[in-house]
Amino acid sequence: MIPLPDDFVVTPWEVSGDVDYDRLVEMFGTQRIGDELTSRLIKHTGEHQTMLRRGIFYSHRDMNLILDDHEKGNGFVMYTGRGPSGHTHLGHMMPWIFTKYLQDKFGVELYFQMTDDEKFLFGPDLTLKDTKNYAYDNALDVIALGFDKSKTRIFLDTEYSHMLYNIAMKVAKKVTFSTTKAVFGFTNSNNIGSIWFTSMQAAPAFLPSVLKEKNIRCLIPCAIDQDPHFRIARDVAEGIGYFKPALIHCKMLPSLAGSDKMSASLPTTSIFTTDSPEQIKKKIGNAFTGGAVSVEEQRQNGGNPDICSVYQYLYYIFEVDDSKLEERRRKCQAGEILCGECKGELTTQVTNFITDHQEKREKAKDVVEDFMLRD
Amino acid sequence: MIPLPDDFVVTPWEVSGDVDYDRLVEMFGTQRIGDELTSRLIKHTGEHQTMLRRGIFYSHRDMNLILDDHEKGNGFVMYTGRGPSGHTHLGHMMPWIFTKYLQDKFGVELYFQMTDDEKFLFGPDLTLKDTKNYAYDNALDVIALGFDKSKTRIFLDTEYSHMLYNIAMKVAKKVTFSTTKAVFGFTNSNNIGSIWFTSMQAAPAFLPSVLKEKNIRCLIPCAIDQDPHFRIARDVAEGIGYFKPALIHCKMLPSLAGSDKMSASLPTTSIFTTDSPEQIKKKIGNAFTGGAVSVEEQRQNGGNPDICSVYQYLYYIFEVDDSKLEERRRKCQAGEILCGECKGELTTQVTNFITDHQEKREKAKDVVEDFMLRD
Numbered sequence: 243m244i245p246l247p248d249d250f251v252v253t254p255w256e257v258s259g260d261v262d263y264d265r266l267v268e269m270f271g272t273q274r275i276g277d278e279l280t281s282r283l284i285k286h287t288g289e290h291q292t293m294l295r296r297g298i299f300y301s302h303r304d305m306n307l308i309l310d311d312h313e314k315g316n317g318f319v320m321y322t323g324r325g326p327s328g329h330t331h332l333g334h335m336m337p338w339i340f341t342k343y344l345q346d347k348f349g350v351e352l353y354f355q356m357t358d359d360e361k362f363l364f365g366p367d368l369t370l371k372d373t374k375n376y377a378y379d380n381a382l383d384v385i386a387l388g389f390d391k392s393k394t395r396i397f398l399d400t401e402y403s404h405m406l407y408n409i410a411m412k413v414a415k416k417v418t419f420s421t422t423k424a425v426f427g428f429t430n431s432n433n434i435g436s437i438w439f440t441s442m443q444a445a446p447a448f449l450p451s452v453l454k455e456k457n458i459r460c461l462i463p464c465a466i467d468q469d470p471h472f473r474i475a476r477d478v479a480e481g482i483g484y485f486k487p488a489l490i491h492c493k494m495l496p497s498l499a500g501s502d503k504m505s506a507s508l509p510t511t512s513i514f515t516t517d518s519p520e521q522i523k524k525k526i527g528n529a530f531t532g533g534a535v536s537v538e539e540q541r542q543n544g545g546n547p548d549i550c551s552v553y554q555y556l557y558y559i560f561e562v563d564d565s566k567l568e569e570r571r572r573k574c575q576a577g578e579i580l581c582g583e584c585k586g587e588l589t590t591q592v593t594n595f596i597t598d599h600q601e602k603r604e605k606a607k608d609v610v611e612d613f614m615l616r617d
Numbered sequence: 618m619i620p621l622p623d624d625f626v627v628t629p630w631e632v633s634g635d636v637d638y639d640r641l642v643e644m645f646g647t648q649r650i651g652d653e654l655t656s657r658l659i660k661h662t663g664e665h666q667t668m669l670r671r672g673i674f675y676s677h678r679d680m681n682l683i684l685d686d687h688e689k690g691n692g693f694v695m696y697t698g699r700g701p702s703g704h705t706h707l708g709h710m711m712p713w714i715f716t717k718y719l720q721d722k723f724g725v726e727l728y729f730q731m732t733d734d735e736k737f738l739f740g741p742d743l744t745l746k747d748t749k750n751y752a753y754d755n756a757l758d759v760i761a762l763g764f765d766k767s768k769t770r771i772f773l774d775t776e777y778s779h780m781l782y783n784i785a786m787k788v789a790k791k792v793t794f795s796t797t798k799a800v801f802g803f804t805n806s807n808n809i810g811s812i813w814f815t816s817m818q819a820a821p822a823f824l825p826s827v828l829k830e831k832n833i834r835c836l837i838p839c840a841i842d843q844d845p846h847f848r849i850a851r852d853v854a855e856g857i858g859y860f861k862p863a864l865i866h867c868k869m870l871p872s873l874a875g876s877d878k879m880s881a882s883l884p885t886t887s888i889f890t891t892d893s894p895e896q897i898k899k900k901i902g903n904a905f906t907g908g909a910v911s912v913e914e915q916r917q918n919g920g921n922p923d924i925c926s927v928y929q930y931l932y933y934i935f936e937v938d939d940s941k942l943e944e945r946r947r948k949c950q951a952g953e954i955l956c957g958e959c960k961g962e963l964t965t966q967v968t969n970f971i972t973d974h975q976e977k978r979e980k981a982k983d984v985v986e987d988f989m990l991r992d
Contacts, residue, residue: 359782363790370783400783407734407778408745414810415738419794422809434797435789438813 252467253426255364263300263493270469272301272491282309287347292562293340293492301466304488308461312348318459319450320344323355326376327365330383331512333495336559340492341463342387352394354384355446359399363435374400383515385613386602395615399442402615406445409452414441416478425470444475447487459485466491496554500530515603519593526589533581544577552584560591627842628801630739638675638868645844647676647866657684662722667937668715668867676841679863683836687723693834694825695719698730701751702740705758706887708870711934715867716838717762727769729759730821734774738810749775758890760988761977770990774817777990781820784827789816791853800845819850822862834860841866871929875905890978894968901964908956919952927959935966
């Protein structure tokens with residue numbers, strides 16, 4: 243198993259504790275996004291995008307090779323995905339928003355995998371019907387974000403296995419159980435489907451090369467907890483005739499219960515795309531903040547935005563204006579504003595976003611099939 | 618791992634040593650085909666078929682439930698298969714010949730699985746293209762045996778994964794790595810595809826129930842070395858909503874090198890369906906027999922048909938007339954015939970069979986697609 247510290251856990255199936263993202267870079271052996279790469283990205287996109295500027299997307303593997311191939315005219319493709327075990331929440335959408343941004347700027351194809359097999363295999367109470375239904379539900383959220391219909395292909399592992407299985411087998415033949423023990427912490431009690439699964443997660447990185455009948459480099463934007471799968475995919479890639487997939491990693495959106503409780507799947511501490519305005523208001527109203535125990539004390543000593551989930555939501559997604567964010571931070575620390583004001587602002591922002599998203603989500607129902615990769 | 622004795626090994630991937638079939642029944646926990654079951658089979662087929670009469674098909678699981686369902690009019694289906702790692706030899710065809718007999722007598726459907734995924738995953742030097750090519754090559758041998766085109770469906774795992782993968786996952790979710798260690802002797806060094814594979818081997822037992830949208834009992838005629846896969850399939854069956862598959866097991870055709878060397882894949886000690894008359898003559902000419910060291914000694918002391926591979930071939934397949942076989946045995950033991958005579962007889966029989974088979978095999982090329990299960 244990855245030698246994780248005692249105070250937090252990060253695997254593709256569990257994130258808990260107060261995650262130290264600097265240590266993750268060291269432990270996983272990824273690269274931080276440094277000045278040189280940042281300059282290249284700015285050159286190509288014409289801006290220093292918010293999530294990059296704020297260090298939310300902060301780590302990578304071979305992103306420089308992706309830009310090399312882009313510059314040489316070889317092109318590249320993107321692959322990301324979703325484990326459909328329930329409705330989509332904002333934490334899931336954060337990397338998709340960035341992926342959409344990259345698609346807009348680079349004009350590249352996106353292959354979007356719904357791992358309904360994974361969620362069935364790892365979810366004691368989930369049926370294949372459940373995870374398939376969630377996959378189609380979650381696909382609406384992907385489409386609602388505005389991905390280019392002509393360049394985006396969504397597929398379910400259970401429905402696209404005729405293409406994925408053969409690629410996955412080539413991966414699987416190169417990966418021993420010992421490796422999955424070391425990388426994921428599996429034991430002899432894991433079921434043989436869960437042990438096999440990482441090869442299905444690797445397959446879409448090579449799928450575009452198979453479909454195009456020529457090798458093309460693949461960039462995987464994802465939260466860093468998914469990196470272990472792709473460490474395996476990278477280890478076997480060249481041995482089966484493909485490029486190692488490149489990655490660009492983001493941090494994980496903290497839960498509304500505070501950054502030391504990353505159980506993002508607790509329904510009361512995450513905002514789902516299916517939530518009503520009343521649910522949003524209630525969840526944000528109950529959010530953990532950096533406020534003092536009394537109004538008087540907060541007016542006198544100020545609050546602590548660094549531990550405040552409301553501030554984190556604004557920082558990660560909802561306040562893209564740096565000066566406004568900085569002003570809010572200053573006012574909080576100076577005791578000039580109270581938590582209710584920030585909660586009100588976030589509630590307005592989130593409600594507007596979700597209301598608009600839900601309209602697009604409804605419209606997405608008419609075009610789902612246009613996005614599905616079948617052949 | 619199965620507590621196998623020191624003097625022989627029987628797993629789905631290795632058969633070596635002098636197999637004690639009585640001990641296998643005990644170790645695997647199967648049932649011998651006894652008088653009652655034999656009577657029922659005779660009642661339904663009108664005869665005591667040669668392979669049953671000679672104890673070549675000698676063991677079973679739940680064959681009585683198959684006959685119950687047949688008698689009740691619920692019907693049953695059959696499933697057998699082939700791991701396409703090379704050309705077909707007579708040892709592979711022996712259970713198929715019996716399966717064809719059962720299809721003729723009971724008029725039931727046969728689902729025939731080509732595990733090209735397995736042979737890729739377990740074969741260090743085999744590519745997926747190799748195993749797929751062998752699958753289509755081997756399918757010609759299946760078809761040439763005369764299976765009913767309207768009731769026989771052949772499929773390759775890699776081409777039919779869109780149906781098999783979802784069933785296999787339901788199996789896989791119920792099977793731990795510990796179980797595969799115990800049943801197959803896997804270690805941490807096995808690749809994760811090989812660990813997963815048994816769930817793909819189980820899937821066709823449940824496929825007919827999925828396709829028919831109602832549960833139907835499945836009989837698997839196979840050599841007993843494949844039983845461990847189906848012990849797992851039986852263990853999970855009811856938990857995922859299907860009948861336990863029934864089995865009827867045969868012994869394995871000895872190699873021409875003698876029964877203590879069961880490496881059936883050694884090309885010089887097996888007769889392949891693609892062999893020329895010259896190759897057949899040479900292989901049988903070099904076969905291990907029970908003859909004495911000199912003609913004089915054999916004339917005086919006789920030979921030993923029990924250790925003679927030529928006699929075994931006659932016994933297992935090529936001499937269906939019990940009295941002729943018994944007469945040959947008597948003459949051998951009495952020193953009245955020499956090995957050359959038996960080799961000559963077997964060469965004639967095998968050459969006639971293979972020559973005829975090769976003609977049918979050529980014609981099979983025109984109808985392969987009619988047998989393939991695609992949807």
